[in-house]
Amino acid sequence: IVSPLIIGFILGPEALGGFLAGATVSGVLMGMFQNNAGGAWDNAKKSFEKGVDINGQMFYKGSEPHKASVTGDTVGDPFKDTSGPSMNILIKLMSIVSLVVAPTLAQVHSKNPVVVNKQEAASKATQISRNNQNTAYYK
Structure with a gap:
């Protein structure tokens, strides 16, 4: 949660964009890996309960390979269900934190700091609105 703040304020918006891109790609891949690995370990334990042929020898529940698959299932369940x-x-949280601090980052890292004057902003908005009405194309 704090990483986007540190990177954004110290290294700037460009570095924060790169960080978010890398975190998104690697996070999606890691999440899919953990979901699939957890499911595979869970199914490996279930297959030993039915009986598995390994190198011509059948192994069932209670055998050494089954005990190893129970250990794998113990690791796999948290992978699949939580991690x-x-x-x-x-x-999502890193992206939202970055969006929330984006205006502050823009001001901190801007070469021309923006000072907002409410009256000046209102008059410019009115002027832009009038210009848009005068240049609008009507059929």
Whole structure:
């Protein structure tokens, strides 16, 4: 959560954009990997309960390979149920934090700082509106 703030304020908006692009791509891939790996380990344990042929020998529930698959399932369940889906939340949260601080970053890293004068902004908005009405194309 703090990483986009640190990168944005210290290194600038361009570095923050690169960070978000890299985090999004790697986060999506890591999330898919964790979901698939967790499901595979869970299914490996289930297949041993039915019986698995390894090098011509049948292994069932209670065998050494089954015990190893139970350990894999213990690791796989958190991958599948918590770690994989939380990557999606992390990606969204980093992007939202970056969008929230974007105006502040723009002012901090701007070569020409913007000072907002409400009266001047209102008069410019009115002038732009009048110009748009005068140059509008009507059939």
